[in-house]
Amino acid sequence: MPPPPDCGHRTKRVHSSYLRFPADLPTVGRRAELALRVRRFFCTTAACSRRTFAEQVQGLTCRHSRVTERLRHATGAIGLALADRAGARLAQIMGIVTSRTTLLRRVMDLPDSTASEPRAVGEDDFALRRGHVYGTVVIDAETHQVLDLLPERDAATLAPWLKAHPGIEAICRDRSGAYADAAATAAPQAVQVADRFRLWQNLATAVEKAVAAHRTCLRHSQPASPEPEPEWETSAGEPPGEKAEEDDPTGKFAERARAHHALVHELLDQGMCMRHIARHLGWGRHTVQRYARAARWRDMSRTASANSPANSTRSSPTWHNDGPNLMEK
Template sequence: MRVEARLATVGAVRPGCGTFSERVHGSYMRFPSDLPSCGWPVVVLFRVRRFACGQRSCPRRTFVEQADGLTCRYGQVTERQRLSVAELGLALAGRAGARMAALLGIRASRSTLLRCVMDLPDTAVGIPEAVGVDDFALRWGHVYGTVIINAVTHQVLDLLPDRDAATLAPWLSGHPQIGVTCRDRASAYADAARAAAPQAMQVADRYHLWANLVSAVEKTVVDHRQCLHTLPTPLPEADPQWETPDRAPCPAEPTGKMAERRCLHHALVHDLLGQGMSERAVARHLGWSRHTVRRYARAARWQDMMKGPPRQRASILDPYRSYLERR
């Protein structure tokens, strides 16, 4: 997909001397690529004009107009595609960002993504009021540096080439507004903060507090490890006394019209069966179904015909349930 565009302005501002020029020296076409649209690549056919500068003191004789927000000098992509590629680089870095860009229809290699990230301006860190100072290894066991971060925003402020007080002191002197210095127990950092930032209160961060506590506890345990052999042998726990669960109370006799009717029907069916009648003959005589007559005939008591609350199934843990709940 191609989109043609051109600027309708009369002139442009000279980048060398900052004056306005309307002398058109010529024009040519630029083809910056834009973000894909519906999966189709987009190319902008942009005709730009070259202006001539009449100021003899200006170091540039000619210059090309730029569309703010669309192109930049020597750029082969639009500004919004460049910013999109930079955001992919910030989120996914090189190789993963390149794979995601290919899925989105953007042609960008991992080197392009990293270059766009490096071209982004540094964010303003503001004026730090509390800083954290700690060392880091450039080469473990050989070369170390110092990292200074904003203790409030957790942004890196500066990196120093070593971890000496002579290097940290000038940096602290250049920031007299610092009120809190968060450091480890290194004497070099303490001397630098005491000499260059006497107004700042020196505190220890949480990591070093925990690290020092763990180190102290470990050293104490090692020094007194012989005391572990003099501890009394713990006695085995006595076997628990099992408790027999109480028997459930006997349910009360059912009452009501349904109970009276079931009692009457149960007695009637068993009376007819006692006279020598079969279940089929009793069902025909009473006008009931054989299934209903069979239920009354097989019930030893009329109370068995009443539907009570659902009974819980017995479990092998029932004798020990109270002990388990107490434990």
């Protein structure tokens, strides 16, 4: 004995029955459709404007709907998460037959959530038509939910909204003077703050102005002198560091050069070639060559190694007059 939707009085008089086929959630990837035998009843209340009405299954169907309630909730959740086209593609993969416009209708049919009185709000402008029409968006700074959309971005539009919410304690706004006037007039109890983006923007603007004001100082500043290279890494045109090595034979260079020189010559005596030594030690091939061609560790300067007698007697090729073969001394 269902009650009619208008008067609420229950009745037992059956008018007729018919079949309904509401679409339901898919089962194992296939579309599901229910077959419901629905009865139509007479309303016996004389004052009721509705003479007949159809019964509804609580939690399953509703009036003028061709889908079940659980399918309606599912499509509404997909529409909220992915909007129209992406949501329609996901629904097709799940086996739900729908379109992007249907998803948008499901989203618009959802009831508005009840928002509590905000304590901290954020205000900023947004473009309805870029360069021509702008509005103001008000966001709850704690829950990050949109509270309201205002048609203009001036103080006259924002001030009434702030007056209607006296519990606001903090207002996060941009550098607009209209928003500052509205906050000072309509919400004097609230503290006006700037968000992180505005702080970085202010800092970048201040640095840019400071650099532009002192650009002449930067133009005439002397470039920093490069650090001197180590003695054994000097170019071929620089004199060798023989005097420095003799003055300080126990320094850092001497210890490093002596150890590396002995290591390279030890590997050469074991029959390893320079390429394998470089790969084994993780050094450059030319670095290994300088150690290998130096008869002693004091000859590690490039000039000394290039002019060293050991270099010419170790691996310098010459041509003999008696033939075109390349021979080594």
